[in-house]
Amino acid sequence: MNIFKLPDLGEGLTEVEIVEWLVKVGDQVNVDQPVATVETAKAIVEIPSPQKGTIYKLYGDVGDIVNVGDPLMEFDGEGAAAPAAPPAAARKDTGTVAGELQVTDEVVKEQATSVGQATSGIKATPAVRALAKRLDVDLAIVTPSGPNDTITAADVQRVSKILKEVGPLEPLRGVRRTMAKAMTMANAEVVPVTIYEDADINAWKGKDDITIRLIHAIVAGCQAEPALNSWYDSHAVGRRILKKIDLAIAVDTPDGLFVPVLRDVASRDAKDLRGGLEAIKKAVRERNIPPEEMRGYTFTLSNFGTFSGRYANPIVVPPTVAILGAGRIRQEVVVSNGQPAVHWIMPLSLTFDHRSVTGGEATRFMGAVVASLEKAE
Secondary structure, eight states: OEEEEOOOOSTTOOEEEEEEESOOTTOEEOTTOEEEEEEOSSOEEEEEOSSOEEEEEEOSOTTOEEETTSEEEEEOOTTOOOOOOOOTTOOOOOSOOOSOOOOOSOOOOOOOEEESSSTTOEEEOHHHHHHHHHHTOOGGGOOOOSGGGEEOHHHHHHHHHHHHHHOOOOOOOHHHHHHHHHHHHHHHHOOEEEEEEEEEOTTSOSOOOHHHHHHHHHHHHHHHOGGGSEEEETTTTEEEEOSSOOEEEOEEETTEEEOOEEOOGGGOOHHHHHHHHHHHHHHHHTTOOOGGGGSOOSEEEEOGGGTSOSOOOOOOOTTBOEEEEEOOOEEEEEEETTEEEEEEEEEEEEEEETTTOOHHHHHHHHHHHHHHHTSOO
16 A cells, blocks of 8 residues: 655645545546645645555545644555454453452552643542543643542533533634644743834825835834844844845734735835735635745734724734734824814834843834824825
């Protein structure tokens, strides 16, 4: 038999979800014939057959997660033997005891053991752990009520009842799964600090393209403080300040958060930027955006105010060191020329990685962003 393993799809992708099998066992396939549709963190792609042959076995069902290097399918090779059948003596366990049963008057007391690597890990007896496994309860979420913080059978049964009431677990797939991993990594590694500011945009003419204005403001900020357009290397404890600004734009979809990239935004005019923005948004909606268009960014913009919200604590994803969030534009009473006036205000939130960026650098960046936004264009 010839086993075809999930190939390396590049761009750091390590796993896929099976969306659809395009073949079945017994089918004849040709080289490069699509055999499966899979969903990566970035797109839905077809997997081609590496050879001509007959499908002997498919590994995994629709919805399963397959890691790079895991078996995906098996071809029927010439002269290959079929998998051996189970031994004839094998039979279903009926729960009876085979062999000699030793009898003793010694009383054995079952001891609670710790689960996990930490010395202060979860304590539960083997019987309780077996019960948790049977009821599909993660002991890490169980509050112990036994002596010395030991989890009891009643604790496991209580949590099992609660889980049944709240409904089944929804596994995160595709983009949402990748987002969860990225947020976990960011939370464990980055030292985030967020500063807030308001930009008085009353000088705008009313037809300004908000996203393009924000992009221009980020360019102004990076030119004033290049330290925010950089990558931080936690292993080398160093940073790389980058000349070109490749801006990631957070795009919300029903499938999860996509972050496509607009390349070299400092050298492009407003029309070119708008065209590029529409192109990547269309590619995201149709789920055919190339993986290379979602990596290698140097700064991130989250225009969450399109939906709602004034301020936020945007998440910095390594190796980048900063992200700017723009909240919902509002009218507010301000002091203008010594008199109260109603102006349009854009709230801004800048999160930066304090391992790489100082407070002075961040505030000077924010000052340049605000100055750019407050200009009339």
